[in-house]
Amino acid sequence: MQRVVKPKTQRGKRFLQEREAKIFENPKKTMFVKGGNTSQTVTQMLKELYQLKKDNAVMYKRKNIMRPFEDETQLEFFSQRCDASLFMFGSHSKKRPNNIVIGRLFDHHILDMIELGIENFKSMFDIEGAKCSAGTKPCMMFVGEQFDIEPDYIRLKNLFADFFRGVVIKQIRLQGLEHVIMITAAEGKIYLRNYKILLKKSGSKTPRIELDDMGPSVDFSVRRTKIASDDLYRRSLKQPKNAKVKKRKNISRDAFGSQLGRIHMQKQDLDNLQTRKMKGLKRGNPNKDATSSPNKKSKQSTEES
Amino acid sequence: MADLVENVLREAAEKESKYKTTEVNKDIDLVIDVGNLMTSDTNPFNAKSSRSNREKYLKDLARDNTQLLLNSIWKLPTQNVDNIVVAQLPDPSTPIPREKPVPKEKALTKWEKYAKLKGIQNKKKSRLVWDEPSQSYKPRWGYNRSGDDTKEWLVEVPGSADPNEDQFAKRKDAKKERIAKNELQRLRNIARTNKSKVPGVGLTPTDAPSKEYLGKALSVAKTSTASIGKFTENLPKEKHAKFQGKKRKFQSNIGNMKDEMSHQLNILNTLGQDVPIVDKNRAANLHIKEMEESRAKQKREDPDGARKKKLTGKRSKHGRLATMKRNLKKGRGGGRGGKSGGRR
Incomplete structure (x- = not known):
C-alpha cells in the first residue's frame, strides 16, 4: 500500500513495515478479550489459554461490551490496533452461560467464528503435576469422524489448528516436544484436553510416549457459527507465487549430517600462484631482464666466435 | 556356541519385556501432518468405554496418537545444532488461511518506468565517502555528511551576483525547493498509480524567468483570489491573458439537426467498414x-x-x-x- 502521509521517523517506518502484508507472514497474534460480563470459569479459561499462547497473544482484560455475532466492527477495530488475526472472546449471560467465541480474521475482517459453551471446565491449577514450558509448539490431535464430514466441523478443525499451531518452523528439537492438545468431537460435544508428554525408554531409537494430565480440560458444546463464504475463504488461502523456496542445487548431506557442496571451478592459472617468496624465484622484473640479457648475448657470441 | 546364542536371545527378550512397545495399531490410519505436528484420527469413537471412564479413554487415545506422530517425527532426518538434536520438519500440508492478502507488486514511479524503458541501471554507490577537509570517511548523505554546503561559514559571492544578496539564504532556499519538488513528485506518482487526477506541477520558482513564464505567472496570480479573478482589474493596455483554464463546453439542449445527422452518419459509416480504421x-x-x-x-x-x-x-x-x-x-x-x- 502506498501511503500519502510518510512516517516521520525511522522507527515509525519500521513499525509500519512490520505490519504490512508480506510474502512470508509474521506468526499470527491472538487476542483474548473479556466481555462485558464474565463468569469465573470464563475468565479462568481465557487466562490459562492466554498463558499457553503468551508469546503471540494479547489480553484485553477490562470489560469490553461487545457481541461479536451481532456487531463485529469493534472486534475488527481491536485487531487493527494490535495487529492480531485470531481471537477468543469470553462472556457470560443468562441466555448463553459461560460463552466463548473463537475466531479468526483475514485482512482485519472476520473470516470464521464459532460460539462454544463451556459445559465442564477443569483448571490447569486444579491438576497436579508439571506443566509445559511457555512457548512450546504443541502437537495437535484431532479425533472424530465429524471433523472430516460436517462442513462446520471441518472449518472448526482448521480454525483450532490455526489457533493453536503457533509459529511455523523448519526444525524442531526432539526433546522439546512436550505439549499435546487433543480436540475430540463426539457425542455432540467437543472435548479439549491438554497433556504433557513424557519420553520413556523403549529399547529402540524412538521413545515410548506416556502422557500426563496438564489442563486446562474443557468440554464444549457448539452454539452459533459464522463461517466465511467459499469465495472469501479461497481468497484467504491464496499463497503468493514466490513463497515457495527454490531447491538449491548441488548441495547434499552425508550420513553424518554434514553439508556437502559441489563447486564448479575454472581452470586455475598456475602462473599467478603465490608460492614461497624467495629471491631466487623472483621473475617478471623488466629492468633486470633488460640489464642481464645483453651480457648473455655477448657471452654467447664470444663462445660462438 | 549354543550357550552364547541362547544368552543373547534371552537378553533381547528381557529387554523387550522391560520396556513397553512403541507400536500402535489402528483400524484406519491417521492422517499425519508432520509440518504442523498435527494428526487427525477418523476411527469411530467408542461411546461405551467413553461413558464408563471418559478421562482415561481420552488419555489413552491421545497417547496412541501422540506415539504415532512422534514415531513419524523420529524417522525424519536429524541435524546436530550446538549439540542439540533437531529434526528437519517438512512443509505443513494443511492449508491454513493467510493473515493478510498477498502483497501487491509495488507500482513503478515515472522515473523507474523511464529507466526500465531505456535500460538505465542503478549504480551501487558506497555509503561512506572520503572527506578531504576533515580527513576522514563521512556519510555520502544525511546528518554529518561530507561536503555539506549548508554548514560552510564562508561563501564566495559570484561576480555576476547581486552583492546584497544573502548567499547562505539562497543555498538554504534552493535546498528547500528541491525537497518540495521531490515531495510533489512523490505525490504525483501516488496519484498516477491510484489513477486519480494527477495535479500539474504549477509554477516552480526560477532564477531567470522567461517571457512565457512571466505571462503564465501573471495569469495565475490574477485568478488566485477568492473570487477566482472575477473582480481583478486589468491594467491599461493589458493584453488578453493566454493561459486561461479550459472552459467546459456542453452541447446545446435543443439539438442541431445538421450536427446530429453527421454524427450519426459517422458512426454508421465506421460500423459498416470492413477494414478497421488505423490511427x-x-x-x-x-x-x-x-x-x-x-x-x-x-x-x-x-x-x-x-x-x-x-x-x-x-x-x-x-x-x-x-x-x-x-x-x-x-x-x-x-x-x-x-x-x-x-x-x-
Missing part, C-alpha cells in the same frame, strides 16, 4: 516504443554486446526508424503499403 500516428508511436523496449532489454541482458552494436549500427537503426515514420505518414495502411506507394 497511424498511434501505431507508429507504439512501434517505436516497442523497438526501444526491446533494445533496452537487449542492453540489460548483454551490456557489452549492445555497446558494440551501438558503435556500428546506430546510424542505420536511426535511419530505419525515420524512414518507417515517413512511410507511415505517406501510406494509407501499414508499413508495407507505404513502401509500395513510394515505389509508384
Whole structure:
C-alpha cells in the first residue's frame, strides 16, 4: 500500500513495515478479550489459554461490551490496533452461560467464528503435576469422524489448528516436544484436553510416549457459527507465487549430517600462484631482464666466435 | 556356541519385556501432518468405554496418537545444532488461511518506468565517502555528511551576483525547493498509480524567468483570489491573458439537426467498414516504443554486446526508424503499403 502521509521517523517506518502484508507472514497474534460480563470459569479459561499462547497473544482484560455475532466492527477495530488475526472472546449471560467465541480474521475482517459453551471446565491449577514450558509448539490431535464430514466441523478443525499451531518452523528439537492438545468431537460435544508428554525408554531409537494430565480440560458444546463464504475463504488461502523456496542445487548431506557442496571451478592459472617468496624465484622484473640479457648475448657470441 | 546364542536371545527378550512397545495399531490410519505436528484420527469413537471412564479413554487415545506422530517425527532426518538434536520438519500440508492478502507488486514511479524503458541501471554507490577537509570517511548523505554546503561559514559571492544578496539564504532556499519538488513528485506518482487526477506541477520558482513564464505567472496570480479573478482589474493596455483554464463546453439542449445527422452518419459509416480504421500516428508511436523496449532489454541482458552494436549500427537503426515514420505518414495502411506507394 502506498501511503500519502510518510512516517516521520525511522522507527515509525519500521513499525509500519512490520505490519504490512508480506510474502512470508509474521506468526499470527491472538487476542483474548473479556466481555462485558464474565463468569469465573470464563475468565479462568481465557487466562490459562492466554498463558499457553503468551508469546503471540494479547489480553484485553477490562470489560469490553461487545457481541461479536451481532456487531463485529469493534472486534475488527481491536485487531487493527494490535495487529492480531485470531481471537477468543469470553462472556457470560443468562441466555448463553459461560460463552466463548473463537475466531479468526483475514485482512482485519472476520473470516470464521464459532460460539462454544463451556459445559465442564477443569483448571490447569486444579491438576497436579508439571506443566509445559511457555512457548512450546504443541502437537495437535484431532479425533472424530465429524471433523472430516460436517462442513462446520471441518472449518472448526482448521480454525483450532490455526489457533493453536503457533509459529511455523523448519526444525524442531526432539526433546522439546512436550505439549499435546487433543480436540475430540463426539457425542455432540467437543472435548479439549491438554497433556504433557513424557519420553520413556523403549529399547529402540524412538521413545515410548506416556502422557500426563496438564489442563486446562474443557468440554464444549457448539452454539452459533459464522463461517466465511467459499469465495472469501479461497481468497484467504491464496499463497503468493514466490513463497515457495527454490531447491538449491548441488548441495547434499552425508550420513553424518554434514553439508556437502559441489563447486564448479575454472581452470586455475598456475602462473599467478603465490608460492614461497624467495629471491631466487623472483621473475617478471623488466629492468633486470633488460640489464642481464645483453651480457648473455655477448657471452654467447664470444663462445660462438 | 549354543550357550552364547541362547544368552543373547534371552537378553533381547528381557529387554523387550522391560520396556513397553512403541507400536500402535489402528483400524484406519491417521492422517499425519508432520509440518504442523498435527494428526487427525477418523476411527469411530467408542461411546461405551467413553461413558464408563471418559478421562482415561481420552488419555489413552491421545497417547496412541501422540506415539504415532512422534514415531513419524523420529524417522525424519536429524541435524546436530550446538549439540542439540533437531529434526528437519517438512512443509505443513494443511492449508491454513493467510493473515493478510498477498502483497501487491509495488507500482513503478515515472522515473523507474523511464529507466526500465531505456535500460538505465542503478549504480551501487558506497555509503561512506572520503572527506578531504576533515580527513576522514563521512556519510555520502544525511546528518554529518561530507561536503555539506549548508554548514560552510564562508561563501564566495559570484561576480555576476547581486552583492546584497544573502548567499547562505539562497543555498538554504534552493535546498528547500528541491525537497518540495521531490515531495510533489512523490505525490504525483501516488496519484498516477491510484489513477486519480494527477495535479500539474504549477509554477516552480526560477532564477531567470522567461517571457512565457512571466505571462503564465501573471495569469495565475490574477485568478488566485477568492473570487477566482472575477473582480481583478486589468491594467491599461493589458493584453488578453493566454493561459486561461479550459472552459467546459456542453452541447446545446435543443439539438442541431445538421450536427446530429453527421454524427450519426459517422458512426454508421465506421460500423459498416470492413477494414478497421488505423490511427497511424498511434501505431507508429507504439512501434517505436516497442523497438526501444526491446533494445533496452537487449542492453540489460548483454551490456557489452549492445555497446558494440551501438558503435556500428546506430546510424542505420536511426535511419530505419525515420524512414518507417515517413512511410507511415505517406501510406494509407501499414508499413508495407507505404513502401509500395513510394515505389509508384
